[in-house]
Amino acid sequence: MKFEDILKEVNHVDLDEATPVEKDELGSGADHHVYPSKHNPKVVYKLGSEHAIDFWFDMFKSNPKVFPVVYKRGKTKMRLKKDKVVFKDTGFVRLKAGSIEPVDYVEMEKLDAKRAETEWGLLNEAIIDITEGQWDFQDYVIHFALFEGSKLKPDVALMVHVIDELKSGYPSEHGMILRFLDLIMEIKKINKHPDLHMYNFGYDTKGALKCLDI
Ligand SMILES: Nc1ncnc2c1ncn2[C@@H]1O[C@H](COP(=O)(O)OP(=O)(O)O)[C@@H](O)[C@H]1O
Numbered sequence: 321m322k323f324e325d326i327l328k329e330v331n332h333v334d335l336d337e338a339t340p341v342e343k344d345e346l347g348s349g350a351d352h353h354v355y356p357s358k359h360n361p362k363v364v365y366k367l368g369s370e371h372a373i374d375f376w377f378d379m380f381k382s383n384p385k386v387f388p389v390v391y392k393r394g395k396t397k398m399r400l401k402k403d404k405v406v407f408k409d410t411g412f413v414r415l416k417a418g419s420i421e422p423v424d425y426v427e428m429e430k431l432d433a434k435r436a437e438t439e440w441g442l443l444n445e446a447i448i449d450i451t452e453g454q455w456d457f458q459d460y461v462i463h464f465a466l467f468e469g470s471k472l473k474p475d476v477a478l479m480v481h482v483i484d485e486l487k488s489g490y491p492s493e494h495g496m497i498l499r500f501l502d503l504i505m506e507i508k509k510i511n512k513h514p515d516l517h518m519y520n521f522g523y524d525t526k527g528a529l530k531c532l533d534i
């Protein structure tokens with residue numbers, strides 16, 4: 321076989337692995353579709369427009385402790401399940417359901433997003449309890465993120481009260497909130513306006529909490 325053919329074959333494997341044909345999606349948001357690898361349970365493929373992936377790729381690549389480790393970036397195609405409005409070149413265009421679109425893919429470390437979602441839910445319950453319905457964990461996160469390096473005044477007294485009550489009455493939730501808040505401080509050093517919500521976190525196999533979407 322010629323070298324060129326070998327290259328083609330390698331590329332073909334990539335394309336096949338990253339192309340979401342008859343594969344169950346692991347998750348998706350507004351900008352990306354994420355699929356498990358067929359061959360490696362530790363790996364996922366995140367597909368999105370070149371523009372969408374440009375936005376975070378370098379950030380992920382240079383911060384493997386905060387984001388999933390990225391292994392490889394490439395080009396593939398995917399069939400759209402529904403109409404989608406995307407930014408292309410100079411403006412927004414509507415792509416039709418069923419059309420096959422070129423996308424970029426990134427092969428990356430698979431995180432346990434379920435565990436992070438469960439913990440977020442437990443923190444919601446505990447914080448609603450402690451604040452008698454004033455705040456859930458999302459409110460806490462918003463205040464915490466504003467507080468970090470901003471002139472805006474969050475309710476610091478309530479934030480401290482929540483931490484104290486978690487520490488004395490909810491020891492495992494106390495451990496969880498410290499993991500989230502420590503990570504959010506790291507994320508904010510990299511991006512001042514991150515997208516901090518329940519579905520954007522996951523644990524790696526060593527038990528480190530990471531951010532899977534910025
Ligand atoms: N590295 C990953 N490991 C496991 N699941 C992931 C990973 N990245 C994304 N996901 C899943 O896919 C969903 C959508 O991915 P996300 O990066 O949040 O895309 P979007 O930018 O469109 O919101 C996530 O909420 C999560 O459930």
Ligand SMILES: [Mg+2]
Pocket residue numbers: 349350519520533
């Ligand atoms: Mg997301």
